[in-house]
Amino acid sequence: xxxxxxxxxxxxxxxxxxxxxxxxxxxxxGALLGAAVVVTTPSWIPAMLSVAAVLxxxxxxxxxxxxxxxxxxxxxxxxxxxxxxxxxxxxxxDFTAENLxxxxxxxxxxxxxxxxxxxxxxxxxxxxxxxxxxLIHAWRPSKIPRQIADIVIWLHQHGDGPLSxxxxxxxxxxxxxxxxxxxxxxxxxxxxxxxxxxxxxxxxCSARAFIRGEEKPIELERYIDFEEAP
Numbered sequence: 337x338x339x340x341x342x343x344x345x346x347x348x349x350x351x352x353x354x355x356x357x358x359x360x361x362x363x364x365x366g367a368l369l370g371a372a373v374v375v376t377t378p379s380w381i382p383a384m385l386s387v388a389a390v391l392x393x394x395x396x397x398x399x400x401x402x403x404x405x406x407x408x409x410x411x412x413x414x415x416x417x418x419x420x421x422x423x424x425x426x427x428x429x430d431f432t433a434e435n436l437x438x439x440x441x442x443x444x445x446x447x448x449x450x451x452x453x454x455x456x457x458x459x460x461x462x463x464x465x466x467x468x469x470x471l472i473h474a475w476r477p478s479k480i481p482r483q484i485a486d487i488v489i490w491l492h493q494h495g496d497g498p499l500s501x502x503x504x505x506x507x508x509x510x511x512x513x514x515x516x517x518x519x520x521x522x523x524x525x526x527x528x529x530x531x532x533x534x535x536x537x538x539x540x541c542s543a544r545a546f547i548r549g550e551e552k553p554i555e556l557e558r559y560i561d562f563e564e565a566p
Contacts, residue, residue, distance in 0.1 A: 361392065364389075368386070472558070483534040483535060484536050487535055488532050490530035491528050499525075506545075535562075538560055538561040
């Protein structure tokens with residue numbers, strides 16, 4: 337049987353590092369347990385090696401979990417990670433938090449003769465009119481030919497409202513003739529009425545959320561944007 341070995345020069349994808357990580361865990365734990373069987377003196381050595389073998393397992397698993405959650409974007413293939421990094425750099429270039437105390441807060445006339453409090457009332461009314469329902473989306477680079485992004489659109493509830501109470505019956509989506517020649521109706525409440533599409537360009541998504549017991553649906557819209565790959 338040919339000898340199995342890891343060839344470092346062939347590890348070119350970040351996800352392969354995770355595989356090597358688990359292989360290393362198996363080899364390390366096996367070596368420690370094997371040494372615990374072979375080494376008998378002094379008497380405390382086998383016990384120490386066995387405890388070390390057991391402790392290494394949760395340590396490795398926690399590290400793998402962190403890699404798959406907090407650093408998940410860093411585990412993308414190089415081209416996709418480079419695209420993600422570029423978008424982050426462009427979006428947050430010269431970022432300055434404008435809501436900090438160092439910035440003057442103007443609560444008087446802002447524009448069009450509206451005061452800060454009047455703007456706030458309008459914002460709160462928008463929450464109330466939509467019952468805290470909003471469309472949100474996430475996207476990733478698409479591997480489908482002639483498409484740029486894979487997009488998931490779904491219904492989000494701000495605070496307590498129809499979605500969290502389970503009284504949204506359905507959501508109708510309209511993306512335009514380049515996607516569907518009909519309105520798409522979703523009933524998958526357990527998934528937030530999500531809709532999955534692939535696109536080669538940004539688009540406006542309009543939707544209507546139907547609430548049980550109410551005749552008039554809630555009108556929603558969201559501009560689905562993403563940075564095109566170079």
